[in-house]
Amino acid sequence: MTKAGSEGAAPQDERQIKLARAVQEADLDRVVAMLPDAFSAPQHTVRSTLKWIFEAAARDGVDLLRPPEDFHAWLGAPLGETRTGPDTAKPNTVRTRLTLLGAMYRALYEEGLIRQDPLYGFRRPPAQRKLNYLPDRDAIVRLIAQTEDPELRAALHLMTRQAFHTGEVLDLKWSDIDPQRGTVLRRRTETHLAPEVLRALQDLADKHGGWLFAKGHLLTIRTDAGFRQALWRASRLANVDYVPPSHLRQAALRDFGQILTYQDAGYVSPKAYAEALELAQGVLEEKKKGPKVGGQAVEER
Incomplete structure (x- = not known):
C-alpha cells in the first residue's frame, strides 16, 4: 500500500506519544483505554466492534494514524467481515463499525494527532430494513x-x-x-x-x-x-x-x-x-x- 501522508501534528507530550503509538501499532485495547470518553458504547462493545479493523490493520501493515491513499478501498474488507467469513456483515453492523471508528478519529483530532478525518467521503451503506416480502x-x-x-x-x-x-x-x-x-x-x-x-x-x-x-x-x-x-x-x-x-x-x-x-x-x-x-x-x-x-x-x- 502506498502512504497518503495524512497530515497530523507531531506528538508533543508523553500521552500523545503513547496514544499515537497505540493507534499505529493497532493496539485496540490501549486505544480504547486511553480514550474512555470518546465512545458512546461500553468499552467491551467498542473492542468487539472494532477488532476486525484493528486485526486487519496489524495483519496488513496499515497505519491507522496515517492511512494509505487506498485506505477506503482497503477498509471495505474488514468492515464486511464476521466470524462466518468475508462480506457477511449486515449493513447496520458496517454502519456501527464506521460510527465507532469515526468517534476514534474525532478524538484523535481533538488530541491534536490528526488534522483531517481519514473517513471523509467514505460511503456508508444504507440502513438495513426489515424484510417485508418473501415468496410463499x-x-x-x-x-x-x-x-x-x-x-x-x-x-x-x-x-x-x-x-x-x-x-x-x-x-x-x-x-x-x-x-x-x-x-x-x-x-x-x-x-x-x-x-x-x-x-x-x-x-x-x-x-x-x-x-x-x-x-x-x-x-x-x-x-x-x-x-x-x-x-x-x-x-x-x-x-x-x-x-x-x-x-x-x-x-x-x-x-x-x-x-x-x-x-x-x-x-x-x-x-x-x-x-x-x-x-x-x-x-x-x-x-x-x-x-x-x-x-x-x-x-x-
Whole structure:
C-alpha cells in the first residue's frame, strides 16, 4: 500500500506519544483505554466492534494514524467481515463499525494527532430494513416445477431448501458432493442434503453420465448477473414474481429453519443462525397480521 501522508501534528507530550503509538501499532485495547470518553458504547462493545479493523490493520501493515491513499478501498474488507467469513456483515453492523471508528478519529483530532478525518467521503451503506416480502412456498414449488433447466432447478433446490447463497451455488463443484453420505461441502460447513435436493442433484449428475463422470462446477453459469438473468426468465415462464436470490434463501430459513441445523443452513455460529431465523420468521409473522389500519396491524382470521 502506498502512504497518503495524512497530515497530523507531531506528538508533543508523553500521552500523545503513547496514544499515537497505540493507534499505529493497532493496539485496540490501549486505544480504547486511553480514550474512555470518546465512545458512546461500553468499552467491551467498542473492542468487539472494532477488532476486525484493528486485526486487519496489524495483519496488513496499515497505519491507522496515517492511512494509505487506498485506505477506503482497503477498509471495505474488514468492515464486511464476521466470524462466518468475508462480506457477511449486515449493513447496520458496517454502519456501527464506521460510527465507532469515526468517534476514534474525532478524538484523535481533538488530541491534536490528526488534522483531517481519514473517513471523509467514505460511503456508508444504507440502513438495513426489515424484510417485508418473501415468496410463499406455493410460488417456490411452482417455480421449481416449471424450471426446465436441470442446472437451475438444482440450484433452486439448494437455495430454497438448504439456504445456499448465490456465491456458494456458483462455486460448488461436483467434487464437493458426497452422494453416498448425502452431504455437500459448502463455504463454511458440511451440509446434510434433504432427499429432494439430493434427487435434483442426482438428476443433474445423470445428464453428465453419472456421479463418476460429472466434473468441474455444477453450473455452467459463472456470474451472479448471469444467474439472476436465468432466474428472471424462469420466474416469467412460471408466472411468479421475480425476487432476488437472497429472498429465496430467506424463504428457506422461514420454511425450514426449525428443521435445518445451523450447519446444514451454512452457518458456523448458532447465534448468527438464530438472528437470521428471527428476521425470516418476522416476515411470516407480519404477513399473518395483515395490513395496517390506522397504524395498527390487523390480525388475519
